[in-house]
Amino acid sequence: ISPDPSDAYFADGLTEEITASLAGVHDLRVTSRNSATVIKKEGADTQAIAARLGVGYVLEGSVRKAGDALRVTAQLIRADTDEHLWSERFDGALSDVFGMQEEVARSIVRILELHLNPDEDRRLASRPMDDLRAYESYLKAREESLKWSRDALEHALDHLALARARVGENAVILAGIGYVYSQFANMGLYDRDYLALAEEHARRALELDPDNPEAHMVLGFLYQEGLEDLDRSVYHLDRSLDVKPDDPHALTWYVIALSLAGYNDEMSAAAERLLEVDPLTPMSHGMRGLALQIQGDLEGGLAKMEAWSRSSPGGDAPSMFHAHALATVGRRDEALTILRREFTSEAEEMWSFLARLLRAALEKDPAAMDAVMTENFRTKADRDLQFAFFTTTFHALAGRREETLAWLRSTVDKGFRNYPWMAENEPWLAPYRDDPDFRAVF
Numbered sequence: 330i331s332p333d334p335s336d337a338y339f340a341d342g343l344t345e346e347i348t349a350s351l352a353g354v355h356d357l358r359v360t361s362r363n364s365a366t367v368i369k370k371e372g373a374d375t376q377a378i379a380a381r382l383g384v385g386y387v388l389e390g391s392v393r394k395a396g397d398a399l400r401v402t403a404q405l406i407r408a409d410t411d412e413h414l415w416s417e418r419f420d421g422a423l424s425d426v427f428g429m430q431e432e433v434a435r436s437i438v439r440i441l442e443l444h445l446n447p448d449e450d451r452r453l454a455s456r457p458m459d460d461l462r463a464y465e466s467y468l469k470a471r472e473e474s475l476k477w478s479r480d481a482l483e484h485a486l487d488h489l490a491l492a493r494a495r496v497g498e499n500a501v502i503l504a505g506i507g508y509v510y511s512q513f514a515n516m517g518l519y520d521r522d523y524l525a526l527a528e529e530h531a532r533r534a535l536e537l538d539p540d541n542p543e544a545h546m547v548l549g550f551l552y553q554e555g556l557e558d559l560d561r562s563v564y565h566l567d568r569s570l571d572v573k574p575d576d577p578h579a580l581t582w583y584v585i586a587l588s589l590a591g592y593n594d595e596m597s598a599a600a601e602r603l604l605e606v607d608p609l610t611p612m613s614h615g616m617r618g619l620a621l622q623i624q625g626d627l628e629g630g631l632a633k634m635e636a637w638s639r640s641s642p643g644g645d646a647p648s649m650f651h652a653h654a655l656a657t658v659g660r661r662d663e664a665l666t667i668l669r670r671e672f673t674s675e676a677e678e679m680w681s682f683l684a685r686l687l688r689a690a691l692e693k694d695p696a697a698m699d700a701v702m703t704e705n706f707r708t709k710a711d712r713d714l715q716f717a718f719f720t721t722t723f724h725a726l727a728g729r730r731e732e733t734l735a736w737l738r739s740t741v742d743k744g745f746r747n748y749p750w751m752a753e754n755e756p757w758l759a760p761y762r763d764d765p766d767f768r769a770v771f
Contacts, residue, residue: 333394340392341366342468343401343430347388350434352575352606353452356443360384361577364609379408382608386414388437397423403433405440415440426464427456452572457501458492466492467502474509479518485509500538507531507547514554517679517709524555524712545569546579549586554713557744559590577607584616588623589714591747596620611640615650623747625754627658643671645680652684653719656691656726657756665691682706683719690727698727714745726757733761737770 345362352359360382368378375387390403404416415436419429434453438445445453458464470488473481486509492502507530513523528551534544545568552562566583573579580603587596600620607613618633631654638644638651648671655664668688672681682701689697710716721736737751748771751758761767 336394338469338472339394339465342471343392343426345471346430347433349573349576350430350453351388351437352573354438354443354445354449355574357441358384358606359575361575361607361610363577364607367609375406375411376408383605384408386437386441388433390433394423399423399426399429401426401429401433403436405437423461426461458496458499460492460495463492463495463499463502466495467505470505470509474505474512477512477516479513479516482509482512482516498533498537500534500541500544503530503534503537504541504543504547507534508543511547511550511554514712515550524551527551528556540568540572542569542572542576542579545572546576546582549579550582553582553586553589553715557714559586559714559744559746562586563590563592575602575606577603577610577613580606581612581616584620585715588619588750589718589745589747591749593620593624593747593749597624611637611644611647614640615647618650618654622654622657623750623754627654627756630654631658638667645671645678645684648672649680649684649687653687656687661691679706679709679713679716682709683716683723686720686723687726690723693727695727695729698724698729711739711743714740714743717743718745722755722757725761728760730761730764733758734764734766734770737767741770 341362344365348359348362348365351357364382368381373381375389378387379385385408387406387408388403389406390401393400399419399421401419402417403419405414406412407414417432417436419425419432421429431453438453457467466488470485470492473485473488486506489502489506489509493499493506496502507527510523510527510530513521514527527547531544531547531551534541535548538544545565549562549564549566549569552558552565563583563586566579566586569579570576570583580599584596584600584603587593587599597620600617604613604617614633615637618630618637620630621627621633622630634647634651634654638647641647648667652664652667652671655661655667665688668684668691672684672688674681686698686701686706689695689701710720717736717740721733721740724732724736752762752771758767
């Protein structure tokens with residue numbers, strides 16, 4: 330409720346910081362900032378919010394920022410009785426924001442009669458940086474990095490460069506830069522060596538703060554994408570989740586890492602946790618759907634993929650996964666309807682490549698498959714184990730034995746080792762399971 334609407338990033342940033350502080354208390358399950366943002370836009374009442382999110386308490390409040398003056402109000406409400414358990418108003422300068430954040434978090438811990446261990450107590454008292462202007466730039470960068478576009482990521486780097494110029498080498502800022510670079514790679518952009526830049530900044534952040542959760546999350550992603558060591562990926566994501574156990578970004582990459590490494594029970598638990606803490610983000614349903622498919626529940630996986638796609642109209646990844654899930658249960662015509670409707674261009678985005686490859690495989694059109702398999706596609710698929718495995722199974726669906734085995738060998742050589750998925754539950758590999766060349770890959 331600031332005079333300048335462009336200050337909304339500050340309220341969202343404050344929400345994220347308080348959410349992260351409370352999520353670091355292991356006795357609490359805290360809904361993610363992503364789902365909270367959905368609720369904010371809808372303006373539901375407290376009991377409706379609690380019912381949708383499956384929570385017992387709701388924290389709400391407001392931020393007013395005018396120049397260097399800051400007012401923060403907060404109240405904790407018990408959902409089943411609508412009782413206001415605690416409320417407070419904080420007035421001060423912008424420089425007081427970290428103290429306000431800490432006091433809100435500690436008040437909630439106190440009201441709920443929770444006990445902090447020494448690490449949790451230390452984290453609540455920690456300050457990301459001393460310079461408040463640098464902190465504002467950091468919050469603006471966080472807002473931009475969530476928009477999933479090249480321009481937004483470039484803007485995020487600009488904001489982080491301003492923050493770095495003010496405070497120098499800072500673990501939070503360096504990890505933020507590493508995260509932005511990792512997202513360039515995650516979008517399939519390789520005009521610069523974004524993977525190396527992400528790794529450089531994440532490792533520098535860990536030199537300054539060995540427990541920095543975002544730096545560990547970045548490395549967890551990189552060990553899936555370019556460094557190709559799934560056990561190191563799982564290790565770094567474990568380290569990230571030790572500090573921020575309910576972080577939806579880390580949990581998403583954790584589900585993927587566990588799925589690639591073949592830790593299927595742990596993957597299922599992580600996917601359930603992600604859906605609990607971030608139920609209103611469509612991708613949470615996609616990750617749960619992936620876990621169900623890998624464990625052989627193709628119909629359950631389809632239901633979750635359909636929910637993801639329905640909540641993300643026009644999205645390349647959810648549309649591709651929805652079509653893929655339909656095809657795995659034999660609903661070929663419905664899958665093709667989606668693929669023909671949603672993927673009509675020759676876009677260079679990776680999910681579009683995969684969708685066109687799946688369409689050609691379903692249509693049994695080897696020439697169309699070869700047309701999709703450009704050098705650009707192959708480069709991207711070679712960098713990503715998930716893409717490489719999809720490429721393997723789509724060739725299997727089309728009955729292309731030699732291409733299937735070649736991509737399977739390449740995928741396993743790069744570190745993919747979910748052997749139960751390949752040997753038991755992936756339906757399109759079933760015709761190859763008695764093939765001695767297939768068995769030799771394991």
